[in-house]
Amino acid sequence: xxxxxxxxxxxxxxxxxxxxxxxxxxxxxxxxxxxxxxxxxxxxxxxxxxxxxxxxxxxxxxxxxxxxxxxxxxxxxxxxxxxxxxxxxxxxxxxxxxxxxxxxxxxxxxxxxxxxxxxxxxxxxxxxxxxxxxxxxxxxxxxxxxxxxxxxxxxxxxxxxxxxxxxxxxxxxxxxxxxxxxxxxxxxxxxxxxxxxxxxxxxxxxxxxxxxxxxxxxxxxxxxxxxxxxxxxxxxxxxxxxxxxxxxxxxxxxxxxxxxxxxxxxxxxxxxxxxxxxxxxxxxxxxxxxxxxxxxxxxxxxxxxxxxxxxxxxxxxxxxxxxxxx
Numbered sequence: 001x002x003x004x005x006x007x008x009x010x011x012x013x014x015x016x017x018x019x020x021x022x023x024x025x026x027x028x029x030x031x032x033x034x035x036x037x038x039x040x041x042x043x044x045x046x047x048x049x050x051x052x053x054x055x056x057x058x059x060x061x062x063x064x065x066x067x068x069x070x071x072x073x074x075x076x077x078x079x080x081x082x083x084x085x086x087x088x089x090x091x092x093x094x095x096x097x098x099x100x101x102x103x104x105x106x107x108x109x110x111x112x113x114x115x116x117x118x119x120x121x122x123x124x125x126x127x128x129x130x131x132x133x134x135x136x137x138x139x140x141x142x143x144x145x146x147x148x149x150x151x152x153x154x155x156x157x158x159x160x161x162x163x164x165x166x167x168x169x170x171x172x173x174x175x176x177x178x179x180x181x182x183x184x185x186x187x188x189x190x191x192x193x194x195x196x197x198x199x200x201x202x203x204x205x206x207x208x209x210x211x212x213x214x215x216x217x218x219x220x221x222x223x224x225x226x227x228x229x230x231x232x233x234x235x236x237x238x239x240x241x242x243x244x245x246x247x248x249x250x251x252x253x254x255x256x257x258x259x260x261x262x263x264x265x266x267x268x269x270x271x272x273x274x275x276x277x278x279x280x281x282x283x284x285x286x287x288x289x290x291x292x293x294x295x296x297x298x299x300x301x302x303x304x305x306x307x308x309x310x311x312x313x314x315x316x317x318x319x320x321x322x323x324x325x326x
Contacts, residue, residue, distance in 0.1 A: 016055045022065040022106060029104040033097055050093035065101075068111045077115070088117045129271040130264050135160055141258035146235040150211040151227060152250055157207045159251075159269040162198045163291045164188050166251075166266040167244040175222030177208060184208075190292045198290065274299060 019026045038044040057076055058068060073094065080087050094112040101107045130138075139156060143149045158169055168188040176187040177200075184200040200208065212218060215228070215237060225241030242250075251266050270291065277287045288299040 016052055016059075018055045018059050018065050025104050026065060026101065026106045029100045029106055030097075032104070033100045037100070046089060047093040047096070050090035051097045054090070054094055066107060068107075070111050070114050073112045073115045084118050091115065091117045127265065127267045127271050128261070128263050129275060130260075130268040131272070132276070134260050134264070135269070135272060138254060138258050138260060142254060144210075147211070147214040147237060148230045148235050150207070150214050151230075151237070152254060154204075154207040154211040155227060155247060155250065156254065156269070157204045158186070159266055160273060161201055161204045162186060162188070163270045163273040164198070165190070165244075165270070165292075166247040168292075170227065170242050170244045170247055172226040173222060174212075174217060174220055174224045174226055177212075177226065188292070194292060196289075196292055 015027050015030055019030045034044055034048055038047060054073075054076060055065075058065075058072065061072070063072065073091075077087055077091065080090065082090070091112060095110065098107060098110040098112050102110050139153060139160075142153045142156070144153055155169060158164060159166070164186075168190050171189050172186065178185050178187060178197075184205050185197045186200055187195060187197045189195055217224065227242045227247075228237040229240050229242050229246055230237055248266055251264075252262065255262060255264055274287055274291055277290070278284065284296050284299060288296050291299055293299045
């Protein structure tokens with residue numbers, strides 16, 4: 001079988017012209033990288049955008065693929081107007097892509113390998129934290145006289161008491177709520193192919209079981225989604241699972257109904273839970289496991305203790321002025 005025959009026609013039609021003109025080996029490497037190696041769809045989309053933008057720029061310079069140099073890559077990033085994190089991501093995409101071209105003997109050397117990225121250190125994440133009072137207000141504001149209300153209270157509680165991401169909560173099935181003989185647990189399928197079991201605390205257990213009873217899910221097949229979407233404002237559930245986007249919209253709607261800031265999001269609950277546990281002296285590695293982070297540095301980005309200390313410090317600066325109310 002010839003090399004071009006290995007590349008699906010649907011993929012070959014999507015090849016950037018610079019890759020197509022470089023021959024079948026380049027096309028094979030492009031298809032291998034984006035269709036074979038990158039399994040996360042979000043990473044695939046971000047990397048493809050970065051690589052195609054660069055290749056379009058190179059084409060405009062009338063330079064063939066094999067003549068790309070480190071200097072050209074550096075010149076491209078000198079003109080790159082995106083934020084520093086985006087430029088770092090795009091450089092990582094080019095390095096990984098060109099590595100495949102080298103492996104497939106399309107290029108002799110990786111022109112992006114020696115290009116230095118900008119130094120960028122994040123001390124604290126940008127996601128706003130929901131406070132304890134705000135979280136309590138949100139939960140108490142939900143009308144639990146309907147199945148949808150019980151569903152929404154259970155979802156918010158899962159976010160607060162497990163630090164799970166919205167996407168992982170949307171993937172929950174009835175079989176993922178497990179009683180091991182002594183307590184209930186939730187098994188989450190996290191990004192990166194990780195699976196984690198988180199114990200269900202007593203109040204969350206009550207919220208979940210109340211919702212399941214109201215929805216009539218006792219004894220239902222285990223593959224049934226745990227959280228179902230609803231028919232608009234009818235208060236009735238559909239047969240379809242809620243998506244991560246559905247969960248985010250629900251949270252925004254509930255925040256608005258409770259009179260809470262719209263800048264808050266489902267990720268704000270992760271910030272609250274992580275900061276709260278670290279404030280109580282829970283070891284970082286334990287909080288890291290609960291949050292599902294591979295690296296403790298990622299967990300620290302959610303820690304807002306330093307912001308609280310800084311706020312207290314600046315209020316103690318001796319210079320004071322009278323400020324009129326707006």
